[in-house]
Amino acid sequence: MSDEKLMKLKLHVWRQANATSPGQMKEYLAENVDPHMSFLEMLDVVNDKLSEKGEEPIAFDHDCREGICGMCSMVINGVPHGGHKGVTTCQLHMRHFKDGDEVYIEPWRAKAFPVLKDLVVDRGAFDRIIAAGGFVGVNSGGTPDANALLIPKTAADAAFDAATCIGCGACVAACKNASAMLFVSAKVSHLAHLPQGQPERYQRVKNMVAQMDAEGFGTCSNLSQCEAVCPKEISVSVIAGLNRDLLKAQTKG
Numbered sequence: 001m002s003d004e005k006l007m008k009l010k011l012h013v014w015r016q017a018n019a020t021s022p023g024q025m026k027e028y029l030a031e032n033v034d035p036h037m038s039f040l041e042m043l044d045v046v047n048d049k050l051s052e053k054g055e056e057p058i059a060f061d062h063d064c065r066e067g068i069c070g071m072c073s074m075v076i077n078g079v080p081h082g083g084h085k086g087v088t089t090c091q092l093h094m095r096h097f098k099d100g101d102e103v104y105i106e107p108w109r110a111k112a113f114p115v116l117k118d119l120v121v122d123r124g125a126f127d128r129i130i131a132a133g134g135f136v137g138v139n140s141g142g143t144p145d146a147n148a149l150l151i152p153k154t155a156a157d158a159a160f161d162a163a164t165c166i167g168c169g170a171c172v173a174a175c176k177n178a179s180a181m182l183f184v185s186a187k188v189s190h191l192a193h194l195p196q197g198q199p200e201r202y203q204r205v206k207n208m209v210a211q212m213d214a215e216g217f218g219t220c221s222n223l224s225q226c227e228a229v230c231p232k233e234i235s236v237s238v239i240a241g242l243n244r245d246l247l248k249a250q251t252k253g
């Protein structure tokens with residue numbers, strides 16, 4: 001622990017025993033919070049205390065704790081991932097809070113992401129969208145020599161920017177329509193910019209959009225809340241790209 005002043009926070013946390021039971025906000029004290037702790041470490045400390053008292057720890061998803069797996073889905077004070085630009089919950093540090101703060105912690109709220117327990121939601125809908133088309137299915141042979149397949153730098157950069165999407169679902173949680181357009185467009189855009197993605201380009205966009213609709217995600221609100229909360233700062237311009245490809249796919253067949 002550092003010498004900096006330790007903080008005490010009041011947490012209001014969504015508790016829900018399972019997918020079918022009703023949930024409610026419950027209060028907890030987070031004591032001895034070091035400003036250098038991450039938000040998840042703060043929750044770990046709260047959970048240790050709950051376990052010591054024989055109470056059920058707060059269930060939350062996490063894996064890498066490095067901002068790359070997309071698991072740490074939670075809404076903090078009304079904003080997915082807590083509202084700090086380009087930051088996932090696992091990379092959010094307690095120095096952004098003050099002693100005595102009250103913090104409200106809830107799961108993603110979207111019909112297509114049902115709550116499984118407390119802060120844990122089922123994001124399987126994203127996996128099914130990827131399975132519907134987010135891959136290159138043609139046999140592309142063995143690994144080509146480096147630089148044998150020339151790709152313009154602008155295309156490589158655009159593909160890489162889109163590929164940084166970690167599938168966290170914050171874009172859905174922030175959208176009043178619970179739209180998954182930013183996620184789906186990022187995945188479509190990643191492959192649409194590369195030569196390897198061309199053979200199935202238009203079928204891919206149709207399949208992924210059809211699956212997105214089947215999962216119950218809403219339509220794009222055009223308000224760009226998704227871009228504002230995206231921890232990878234994916235631009236809504238990828239949505240325009242998806243719409244262009246979808247229009248071509250529908251008109252040209």
Ligand code: SF4
Nearest residue numbers: 165166168169171230
């Ligand atoms: S587009 Fe951004 S907010 Fe949406 S799933 Fe990908 S990384 Fe998360």
Ligand code: FES
Nearest residue numbers: 065069070072090
């Ligand atoms: S735990 Fe992996 S991105 Fe946060």
